[in-house]
Amino acid sequence: MSAQTSVNSPERSSGQAVDQRAKMLERAMSRHHYAGDALLEVLHTAQELYGYLSPGLLREIARKLRLPPSHVYGVATFYHFFTLQPRGEHTVMVCMGTACYVKGALGLLEVLERRCARAGSTSPDGKVSVGTARCVGACGLAPVIVWDGEILGRVTPQELNRRLDALAVAEVRDDG
């Protein structure tokens, strides 16, 4: 989990790192003999390396696995786990599982949506990506958020606000 969130978009990294990542992706594909049915594994690896699946990356994978780009795009967009947008510096997920929901997860999501971005998108300053998850397995500690891969339990809106303050996330008027 932490690996994914620490990887930034290709543009922000040095040329050498890009090279390294392309090599690692190539290795993953060759390990699966460039078989089309390994598409999910390849997409997982690509997202882990690059943080998100850019159109260029998807086209490249389609070409290498000899699949129609529409198929690759179709699969990448079917699964919630894959993101086609670059992520922010931090990723904050609110658990919207049943236990967290009945213990006030909506209130936490409201704070994030008011101050950062809608669920599934990134704040305009690129600092925080907001997402939702379905039960992270810590229901006993509901409501739960996952902050950069770390599970935090019994979170109150006040505490979440304090954490966002620490990132100097400005209080914005309305989500736009």
Add this chain to the structure above:
Amino acid sequence: MTVEELYEMRDRERERLARLRERIYCCSAAGCLSCGSESVRRALAAEIEARGLKGQVEVCGSGCMGLCSRGPLVRTQSDGAIYAQLTPDEALWLLSEDPAERRRLEAKRLDLNDPFFTRQLKIVLANSGYIDPESVHDYVAMGGYQALAKVLTEMTPEEVIEEIKASGLRGRGGAGYPTGLKWELVRRQPGDIKYVICNADEGDPGAFMDRSVLEGDPHRVLEGMAIAAYAVGAQQGYIYVRGEYGLAIQRLQLAIRQAERERLLGNRIFETTFGFRVDLRIGAGAFVCGEETALIASIEGKRGTPRQRPPYPPERGLWGKPTLINNVETFANVPPIIMNGARWFASIGTETSKGTKVFALAGAVRNTGLVEVPMGTPLRTILFEIGGGVPEGRQFKAAQTGGPSGGCIPAELLDVPVDYESLAAIGSIMGSGGLIVLDDSSSMVDVARFFMEFCMDESCGKCIPCRAGTVQMHEILCRFSRREATRQDLELLEELCVLLKETSLCGLGQTAPNPVMSTLRYFRHEYEARLTDREGGAQ
């Protein structure tokens, strides 16, 4: 390895453990990790190093100990005590040989005579909290892989299937199909290539039973799968695990590597002609992929959409080959059945539901966490004795089982025994084991809306009743939430329930109306109170 070598490994590890003065288990399941169990473990490890206690005292991680709401939990082997909410500094007192030091922690020691512990019966979770899930030696020391050795050297595949049939084990993934029958179906199919799949997609959005089994006792699942593969005649297995379950994935990867190294997986297991490999497939966040045909499509690298059944996977499954799909908990029940016999297993539970069931207990109860009870235990016992009841003067309102495919059980039905048939009779389902308690602060209309929103988001879009119907039902439920609904909306809602149930392609759409139907059945007044045109006029 040979069977003799397995016993040697077991005895060697048992002797090693017996030589320790103390072994301290720090729960390393998700709940306790987020309460700082890692820092407790690190502090202990550093101190053991510093005091030169290596060989006398050992610290290790463990699977879920159950009482997640009191984490981080720590168990000491020498006296079997469990301590709750320890800080790293306090934990160090456990290292001393002087019993007075340990007595300082008396207040943090859990009362193991509490109904939370005494009312449970652990079969699936028997090792959870008692072994280091990252050590194959620990599993073997607890008798692990002996069931596999037994079936490979003493039983025919038919005998294994008979044993599972006689045990009465039914699928723990929700539908409760008899496991032995399913195995027999796959066995009877012609062809040399067959597959075994472990469904670890755990979709119910308020449940973490399978995750805890995978994190706490991964070898058990591998062993259960290998026994199944021998019975049905498969050489290749897959575990399809949720992408969100990072720790479970790591533990499984490690367990597979260890089992391969010890030759408990791979070719010629225990020097027989039987070979079996297991690969992991990581899900990517789609609830519908828990459905077996969608799961197969996903392993094949496609969009995870279900298809019409029949043919069922035992006839035509992964890559068109006969395929056995069982749930994590189902596989975890297999080794103890082989070791202790079908009769033992069948003596637990009710006439039609045998064995135990694991529940993830959460919501408005004092003790939240993971519990395992014999089938047929009254719901009241689970919620009020084990769960400790609803906290702080709030009133119990309903219990929800089966997640988005399940229903709500009101207070007047609390004495229902928890088994497949009894739950179905009152409009809920056993489901995979999510059990959420709602108190009087929850609105049942809102709960129904929550699950419908989930089904709407997760509908794969392949069949129209589910794709369009969940949107319509959600919209109507939102009108109820805003108190803008009319009698006509209520009628339409009920009509849609029937439509989705009867015409959807897969279980997702067919069961999506369940939370609505059951709340309408027991809490209809909450819907009616929100009608704008109810008798007596608008608000």
